[in-house]
Amino acid sequence: MTAARPAEIRVSELFGPTIQGEGVLIGLPTVFVRTGGCDYRCSWCDSLHAVDSRYREEWRAMSTEDVWREVTRLSGGTPLMISLSGGNPAIQPLGELIGRGHEEGYGFALETQGSVARDWFADLDVLVLSPKPPSSGMETDWDAFDACLRASGDKPLVVMKVVVFDEADYAYARAAAARYPQLPLYLQPGNHTPPPPEDSDAPIDIDGVMERMRWLVARVTEDRWFEARVLPQLHVLLWGNKRGV
Amino acid sequence: MTAARPAEIRVSELFGPTIQGEGVLIGLPTVFVRTGGCDYRCSWCDSLHAVDSRYREEWRAMSTEDVWREVTRLSGGTPLMISLSGGNPAIQPLGELIGRGHEEGYGFALETQGSVARDWFADLDVLVLSPKPPSSGMETDWDAFDACLRASGDKPLVVMKVVVFDEADYAYARAAAARYPQLPLYLQPGNHTPPPPEDSDAPIDIDGVMERMRWLVARVTEDRWFEARVLPQLHVLLWGNKRGV
Numbered sequence: 001m002t003a004a005r006p007a008e009i010r011v012s013e014l015f016g017p018t019i020q021g022e023g024v025l026i027g028l029p030t031v032f033v034r035t036g037g038c039d040y041r042c043s044w045c046d047s048l049h050a051v052d053s054r055y056r057e058e059w060r061a062m063s064t065e066d067v068w069r070e071v072t073r074l075s076g077g078t079p080l081m082i083s084l085s086g087g088n089p090a091i092q093p094l095g096e097l098i099g100r101g102h103e104e105g106y107g108f109a110l111e112t113q114g115s116v117a118r119d120w121f122a123d124l125d126v127l128v129l130s131p132k133p134p135s136s137g138m139e140t141d142w143d144a145f146d147a148c149l150r151a152s153g154d155k156p157l158v159v160m161k162v163v164v165f166d167e168a169d170y171a172y173a174r175a176a177a178a179r180y181p182q183l184p185l186y187l188q189p190g191n192h193t194p195p196p197p198e199d200s201d202a203p204i205d206i207d208g209v210m211e212r213m214r215w216l217v218a219r220v221t222e223d224r225w226f227e228a229r230v231l232p233q234l235h236v237l238l239w240g241n242k243r244g245v
Numbered sequence: 246m247t248a249a250r251p252a253e254i255r256v257s258e259l260f261g262p263t264i265q266g267e268g269v270l271i272g273l274p275t276v277f278v279r280t281g282g283c284d285y286r287c288s289w290c291d292s293l294h295a296v297d298s299r300y301r302e303e304w305r306a307m308s309t310e311d312v313w314r315e316v317t318r319l320s321g322g323t324p325l326m327i328s329l330s331g332g333n334p335a336i337q338p339l340g341e342l343i344g345r346g347h348e349e350g351y352g353f354a355l356e357t358q359g360s361v362a363r364d365w366f367a368d369l370d371v372l373v374l375s376p377k378p379p380s381s382g383m384e385t386d387w388d389a390f391d392a393c394l395r396a397s398g399d400k401p402l403v404v405m406k407v408v409v410f411d412e413a414d415y416a417y418a419r420a421a422a423a424r425y426p427q428l429p430l431y432l433q434p435g436n437h438t439p440p441p442p443e444d445s446d447a448p449i450d451i452d453g454v455m456e457r458m459r460w461l462v463a464r465v466t467e468d469r470w471f472e473a474r475v476l477p478q479l480h481v482l483l484w485g486n487k488r489g490v
Contacts, residue, residue, distance in 0.1 A: 017466040019475050026271065027431070027474035029466050080471035186272070214483055221262040221274050226325035229272035230264050237482060238459055
């Protein structure tokens with residue numbers, strides 16, 4: 001009789017180190033483990049290649065040790081922050097990886113919409129909950145979101161990040177912030193020109209992103225919403241839609 | 246006999262709220278009090294209008310109450326973060342202003358090269374020490390820098406920020422980080438096209454800034470310097486050299 005094979009992690013991309021381009025850890029050198037598969041289908045998803053099962057042939061089923069070997073190679077064995085993103089990384093078995101990395105002094109930040117709670121959220125260093133506003137076409141299940149918060153306990157730094165394309169999204173962000181006043185809040189202007197999944201280096205409307213960023217800054221300051229932090233996707237400004245940087 | 250007039254603050258600009266464009270508070274809505282006068286003359290200074298005494302006619306001598314009235318007007322009386330910058334704000338009498346703002350729930354972040362220590366540094370919420378690298382043409386007095394650290398005590402969040410134009414600056418930043426391993430470190434690519442003081446909206450070499458940013462990210466990750474955070478001047482990307490935004 002053979003032992004059960006440990007659960008495998010579906011990985012769409014594994015790259016870095018490069019700087020984190022978004023949110024609370026912006027600018028920090030990071031290795032990215034982008035998992036494949038998502039329970040959402042946001043209209044403006046900028047990582048469809050890691051979401052749509054049409055691209056699952058590009059995903060690799062990796063054991064924790066496979067992933068760990070690759071992270072170690074990329075980082076040269078020097079501890080750094082590892083971003084677990086997706087897709088929705090919460091649907092992957094990542095608890096063992098987090099334990100493995102912590103043994104060696106690495107940190108873990110997970111980014112998820114907050115639709116699936118996992119007990120290993122409590123082992124993270126940073127949990128970024130990114131509920132999706134109306135423009136995504138998705139509906140937020142706040143009970144599931146609350147379950148994610150409960151699962152994280154008091155251990156990781158928990159922050160909220162909301163992508164904003166328009167006034168309806170902005171109103172959603174304000175309501176979300178009012179619901180969770182304890183969570184530091186990051187607003188991020190949306191990118192109307194996400195990369196088509198077949199093209200890993202498609203052109204991007206930088207001027208549009210910057211215009212939306214200026215609008216968002218004006219909106220926040222007019223409303224005297226002084227706790228919100230407004231940040232663009234820095235990697236998009238630096239490298240456009242190019243993957244792996 | 247009349248009481249001595251309280252010390253006045255020399256103010257070059259007072260504007261906002263807009264987002265903080267740099268460093269640890271990047272993205273946070275902020276009112277900026279830019280003081281006039283500096284004990285340094287960095288070759289690439291991007292705020293010469295607040296440094297060079299040729300522009301002192303534009304500076305206003307304001308009492309704490311004058312400044313406070315203006316901050317209150319700009320913020321609509323809603324507490325937010327106030328950035329004390331310059332020039333070198335450490336040469337201004339700002340202790341009373343900090344006390345006044347704290348009474349009303351405002352926060353204070355001060356940005357200085359670390360050449361002049363003041364006992365009121367301990368009353369700040371955030372102290373950004375920004376020693377100037379070789380390209381500035383200035384020489385760092387580390388004893389004065391140490392005095393700033395001592396003055397701040399354990400109260401404010403103290404971080405270090407170093408502008409980097411070239412390899413010599415980068416080596417300086419590494420040495421500074423090794424000297425103060427306890428300080429979170431922010432690296433910022435330099436702007437080779439600072440605004441001439443006579444022109445508040447001069448063109449800027451954004452491509453050059455972005456190129457230097459990409460170089461800096463590569464440099465940091467090649468060296469596995471994973472604690473350093475690399476951030477551009479976001480306001481420059483959004484608004485160029487324009488003042489008051």
